[in-house]
Amino acid sequence: MYTIAKSLLIVIMLSAGSSFAQKVEILIVGSSHENKPGYEQYDQVINKLKNFKPDMVFGEYLSPADYKALEPGTWGYQSLNKAHEFLAKGNKENEKQLSKKIEKATRQLNKFPYYHKLRMDLAVDYIVQGDRANADYQFYVIENEMKKAFGKEEMAYYTQRFVNLDTLKKLRLYRAVSEYTNIYFPLLHALKQDKLYSMDCQKYDKPWSKAWAETDSAIKVMEKKAKSDSLSAEAKTLAAIEKYSSLTADDKKSMTASPYYNMSVPRYAELNDAWNFYGGSHFYGYAGFPDQHIKDMYVQWNLRNEGMCANVLKQVKEMKAKRVVVGVGAAHRKIMEDILSKDPDVTIVSYSKL
Structure with missing residues (x-):
């Protein structure tokens, strides 16, 4: 009887293990x-x-951790570093502060996507964090989905921060013919997802x-x-x-x-x-x-x-x-x-x- 009960227990445990496999x-x-x-x-x-x-x-894309592990002088490092120097030079926020700031901004934008200044700041914060994927995604949303709704004050803020679209293109933060601009960022936006995973x-x-x-x-x-x-x-x-x-x-x-x-x-x-x-x-x-x-x-x-x-x-x-x-x-x-x-x-x- 004990042997049968033990065997049944093993079967149940194995079944549970397989049913909970992801x-x-x-x-x-x-x-x-x-x-x-x-x-x-x-x-x-x-x-x-x-x-x-x-x-x-x-x-x-590289994750922020993998980006930071790149050697200075490599193409991937230099590309994002150029954007950082132009848009966020002197930013001294530590990683913990920055992560909390990004999380808070993301929550706010998920509730109301028309906080345009907040989105512009978020794009720059992603650059500081070394998250090229989501900086690019936010710039896609700004240029393709939100810019048409900017008021005068928001357009002035955009100009102050980024100058114009040509500047973003030169910094490779907006690539008009990339697969992301034409497929994956529109997909994310259609799915109402706030993040591209690297x-x-x-x-x-x-x-x-x-x-x-x-x-x-x-x-x-x-x-x-x-x-x-x-x-x-x-x-x-x-x-x-x-x-x-x-x-x-x-x-x-x-x-x-x-x-x-x-x-x-x-x-x-x-x-x-x-x-x-x-x-x-x-x-x-x-x-x-x-x-x-x-x-x-x-x-x-x-x-x-x-x-x-x-x-x-x-x-x-x-x-x-x-x-x-x-x-x-x-x-x-x-x-x-x-x-x-x-x-x-x-x-x-x-x-x-x-």
Whole structure:
């Protein structure tokens, strides 16, 4: 009797454990960094993502903590530092004060979104905090949703703080053709969500840049040999890479009018890998192909994507989210799906299935 009772207790405990496991659907949207007018029907993309009903939306931005860990002189550090120097030089608020100020402003704006001066101050506070994602989001809301309702006093305050839209563009705080301005910020606004979650990882930027530069040099050596002898083995390798990296007639037939749909299918991931890795692993062993250099690139690429996925999962579990949209450069989509799908509590949803 005791044995039966003990067995039943174990079954109940296991069942409870599995029933309380946090399950999450993750939709990774391979995105273009250039989204000019007419490139895509952005409203359709936004509506599809809105209907997915995400609890969280992530972007390819660094968190404040990761931004502060960057070395001065790196591109990411210099970019936001320039904005900080222009808009918030001399701001001495400590982290605790700043966090409380941001939380209070966010609560107030959630109750009444037309506190325009408060929103302008909030955008600058995010810059001081090192939160580029949400500074950019607030500037999007200011420019695209709120500025048309400014009174004279609010417009004067805007001019005093930011001068004009061109200034924000020069500081890269407003990027008219980015995927955020055209898709993810409008999505957040439509969902009435006040935050874009950051998930980028740039810990491996230096070794990645080194591996890339060395690979590029090795490829140029192969190209030089091919140019000097069009019948050489290296020339045949280059011709094979060119063919492998090109759209086929079948590819063109299968493409739709939507670039975002096209970026969500397996074939695009194959091509993108070939474009980004000089042909990729398919050409290991080919004459003149720098196998080891390409492998070095893949190592750093994998590390970055593993870091990005870890950042997503950590925040998803903290927030107990059930549905998540991750907007990321198209080259990251497939590898991030592969990494995240290893988690038994994650279900990957394809944009192509929406």
